[in-house]
Amino acid sequence: MKATILNAMWLAMALSVLYGCRQKSDDGEENISARAVRMKVESQPVKAELTSPPLVPKPVGNRPPQKLIVDMEIIEEEGELADGVRYVFWTFGGTVPGSFIRGRVGDEVEFTLKNHPDNKLPHNIDLHAVTGQGGGAEASFVAPGHQKTFKFKLINPGLFVYHCATAPVGMHIGNGMYGLILVEPAGGLPKVDREYYVMQGDFYTKGKHGEPGLQPFDMQKAYDEHADYVLFNGKVGALTGDNRLTANTGETVRLFVGNGGPNLVSSFHVIGEIFDKVYIEGGSAVNRNVQTTLIPAGGAAIVEFKVEVPSNLILVDHALFRTFNKGALGILEVSGEKNHLVFEGEVLEGIYQPEGATIQSTPVSEAGAEPAKPLTKPEKMQLGQRIYNTACFACHQPNGEGLGEAFPPLAKSDYLNKDAARAINTVLRGLSGEITVNGKKYNSQMPAQVLNDQEVAGVLTFIYNNWGNNGTEVTEEQVRAQRK
Amino acid sequence: MQTPVFIFFSALLLGMTQGTVKNGMSRVEGGRYVPMYGAGKNEMVTVASFEMDRLPVTNADFMAFVKQFPRWKKSAAPRLFADAGYLKNWTEDLSFPPSLSEAPVTNVSWFAAKAYCECQDKRLPTTHEWEFAAMAGYQHRDERRDSLFSARILAAYETPKTYLKPVGQSRPNYWGLYNLNELVWEWTSDFGSVMMSGENRNADARDLFCGAGSLNATDLMNYAAFMRYAFRSSIQARFTINNLGFRCAR
Numbered sequence: 131m132k133a134t135i136l137n138a139m140w141l142a143m144a145l146s147v148l149y150g151c152r153q154k155s156d157d158g159e160e161n162i163s164a165r166a167v168r169m170k171v172e173s174q175p176v177k178a179e180l181t182s183p184p185l186v187p188k189p190v191g192n193r194p195p196q197k198l199i200v201d202m203e204i205i206e207e208e209g210e211l212a213d214g215v216r217y218v219f220w221t222f223g224g225t226v227p228g229s230f231i232r233g234r235v236g237d238e239v240e241f242t243l244k245n246h247p248d249n250k251l252p253h254n255i256d257l258h259a260v261t262g263q264g265g266g267a268e269a270s271f272v273a274p275g276h277q278k279t280f281k282f283k284l285i286n287p288g289l290f291v292y293h294c295a296t297a298p299v300g301m302h303i304g305n306g307m308y309g310l311i312l313v314e315p316a317g318g319l320p321k322v323d324r325e326y327y328v329m330q331g332d333f334y335t336k337g338k339h340g341e342p343g344l345q346p347f348d349m350q351k352a353y354d355e356h357a358d359y360v361l362f363n364g365k366v367g368a369l370t371g372d373n374r375l376t377a378n379t380g381e382t383v384r385l386f387v388g389n390g391g392p393n394l395v396s397s398f399h400v401i402g403e404i405f406d407k408v409y410i411e412g413g414s415a416v417n418r419n420v421q422t423t424l425i426p427a428g429g430a431a432i433v434e435f436k437v438e439v440p441s442n443l444i445l446v447d448h449a450l451f452r453t454f455n456k457g458a459l460g461i462l463e464v465s466g467e468k469n470h471l472v473f474e475g476e477v478l479e480g481i482y483q484p485e486g487a488t489i490q491s492t493p494v495s496e497a498g499a500e501p502a503k504p505l506t507k508p509e510k511m512q513l514g515q516r517i518y519n520t521a522c523f524a525c526h527q528p529n530g531e532g533l534g535e536a537f538p539p540l541a542k543s544d545y546l547n548k549d550a551a552r553a554i555n556t557v558l559r560g561l562s563g564e565i566t567v568n569g570k571k572y573n574s575q576m577p578a579q580v581l582n583d584q585e586v587a588g589v590l591t592f593i594y595n596n597w598g599n600n601g602t603e604v605t606e607e608q609v610r611a612q613r614k
Numbered sequence: 615m616q617t618p619v620f621i622f623f624s625a626l627l628l629g630m631t632q633g634t635v636k637n638g639m640s641r642v643e644g645g646r647y648v649p650m651y652g653a654g655k656n657e658m659v660t661v662a663s664f665e666m667d668r669l670p671v672t673n674a675d676f677m678a679f680v681k682q683f684p685r686w687k688k689s690a691a692p693r694l695f696a697d698a699g700y701l702k703n704w705t706e707d708l709s710f711p712p713s714l715s716e717a718p719v720t721n722v723s724w725f726a727a728k729a730y731c732e733c734q735d736k737r738l739p740t741t742h743e744w745e746f747a748a749m750a751g752y753q754h755r756d757e758r759r760d761s762l763f764s765a766r767i768l769a770a771y772e773t774p775k776t777y778l779k780p781v782g783q784s785r786p787n788y789w790g791l792y793n794l795n796e797l798v799w800e801w802t803s804d805f806g807s808v809m810m811s812g813e814n815r816n817a818d819a820r821d822l823f824c825g826a827g828s829l830n831a832t833d834l835m836n837y838a839a840f841m842r843y844a845f846r847s848s849i850q851a852r853f854t855i856n857n858l859g860f861r862c863a864r
Binding site: 206207208218247248249250251252271272273274275276296297298301305336346347349350 | 764765768773847855
């Protein structure tokens with residue numbers, strides 16, 4: 131496809147020379163790459179800044195085209211897919227995804243690929259930003275303990291994937307051998323306040339998701355496309371907790387999002403945000419006001435948005451089982467002043483009576499103050515079950531088993547059983563930040579629940595008297611005490 | 615690239631002790647099989663009976679050789695026949711960390727490996743011989759279709775730093791050969807005869823990669839072979855590599 135376009139381009143150039151007149155092409159891109167081929171570079175070579183995810187190198191700004199020296203080392207090393215789950219990654223630059231490369235149209239790149247002496251396998255690199263044999267695959271094929279240098283010119287602007295293309299290719303990619311190279315147009319991309327590098331990949335392990343210990347690659351699962359992990363930046367939690375991305379209200383954020391695959395296409399979405407701009411498939415076409423953008427395996431997109439209100443924005447693959455069960459979840463924490471014009475939050479809770487009786491409503495701030503007569507334990511259990519099955523089960527699951535890395539279990543929960551006052555507080559005020567439940571770390575957010583004292587006592591009593599918990603009966607007095 | 619330039623040392627048998635069963639050679643009964651590459655599509659290759667070292671050559675073995683043939687010392691071997699990494703894990707010409715004594719010798723070039731074998735009246739195995747011997751599992755001559763066999767090999771290929779482990783510690787295969795797919799890659803006499811291009815996705819004229827685009831479930835066994843052939847295609851006779859050793863045949 132690319133060859134066809136290029137051929138067409140050369141043909142067009144040849145023709146224009148033949149006819150001796152310069153016609154303005156309808157397709158601006160052809161002109162850009164044709165011009166790029168002829169661009170002169172500064173004589174002094176410059177070593178390219180390479181960064182590990184989620185960081186990206188400095189923008190090119192207004193600099194002219196130059197000779198760019200890229201040194202990249204391939205390292206096969208054991209790391210963590212998730213807490214307690216070990217995996218031997220094959221990496222460009224020691225990280226999954228590999229180091230971020232940033233240049234501009236017209237740059238002449240001298241690329242040296244070094245295969246670490248302790249590595250067991252030969253490797254190479256196919257950069258989708260390269261026009262030429264295999265994107266550099268053959269020119270860069272290198273044995274362990276050796277290095278290869280090859281050269282190319284960046285002639286098309288865009289965000290491109292690079293990956294290893296040594297047999298078995300799917301396995302090399304499946305073990306983490308991919309990354310992004312950004313080719314900025316002349317003058318650079320428009321300035322933004324924050325830029326981050328996020329790349330999705332699917333992983334196939336012998337043990338099922340979460341099984342601890344060193345997990346070998348499973349060729350059969352990869353062949354069947356049955357992923358055990360779908361991850362942003364190569365690890366469950368690579369973009370949550372202390373690793374979360376951050377921004378302040380009023381700032382513009384640009385995400386360079388890639389998808390290494392090897393198999394799955396990403397439905398990239400940020401919960402609580404709308405993309406003001408998407409550079410579709412990493413190319414030059416810009417779409418605006420987008421909710422979810424498709425990122426093919428071996429493809430990328432640039433998304434931009436202004437963050438208006440403080441909240442935790444959640445990066446997901448909206449094929450949501452991948453997010454809640456296989457790890458594809460990241461957090462962008464936005465701090466700053468609330469903006470009530472943009473988002474007011476919950477303002478009123480009411481009882482909906484379709485038959486027309488007087489609608490009773492209770493301002494949120496007074497929701498807890500409503501008195502109610504004391505209930506027996508069985509009544510509490512009944513009330514608690516009803517509340518649980520509307521307010522809690524979606525995250526904590528019908529049997530309190532919790533969900534994935536995001537929502538801790540309530541069943542046989544040491545955290546819960548240790549401290550009833552803390553549990554009451556959690557229901558009343560919500561909880562955010564890192565906690566450890568049954569030996570596993572969680573770092574997400576639970577919102578405050580709008581329930582009255584009787585309901586809080588009921589739901590907690592229900593939880594404490596189910597699923598192997600310690601049978602505590604929570605009273606309304608205890609709840610009231612915690613409200614103060 | 616590698617016309618055997620070499621040097622035929624007088625046929626001296628080195629004083630290797632034959633004390634344990636693990637040392638010495640095993641006989642591999644000849645037969646016919648379809649290798650992954652190097653023959654026409656689905657073409658049978660005939661392998662004559664041969665003998666093969668049960669163990670990879672160790673650092674201790676290689677030390678004995680170097681003592682006898684000082685021109686293969688770390689400091690003496692010509693760069694034409696062994697690149698700058700030759701025996702780089704050895705501390706000096708005649709010493710290496712004691713822990714490496716029974717580990718396979720690595721960072722030896724094809725020329726050095728070939729000379730070692732010839733000095734013992736042996737030779738390097740051909741690629742067809744090596745692949746034929748290595749398709750045997752614990753029980754049978756050809757277990758390539760056994761998914762556990764393939765999984766075991768792939769897992770070993772992925773395990774880092776196996777070149778530091780001593781030889782002969784695991785179970786031998788059907789022929790009594792140890793560590794064929796476990797510790798290090800091994801030189802073959804004609805490693806360069808089947809070349810993958812660095813571009814591993816082409817179906818080129820030699821038909822090497824026609825399978826790459828059409829693998830089906832029954833071909834999963836080929837992934838391990840893919841990796842061996844890819845490795846062999848990436849090296850040159852003077853290369854020395856941490857994870858590349860050898861054993862001899864006869």
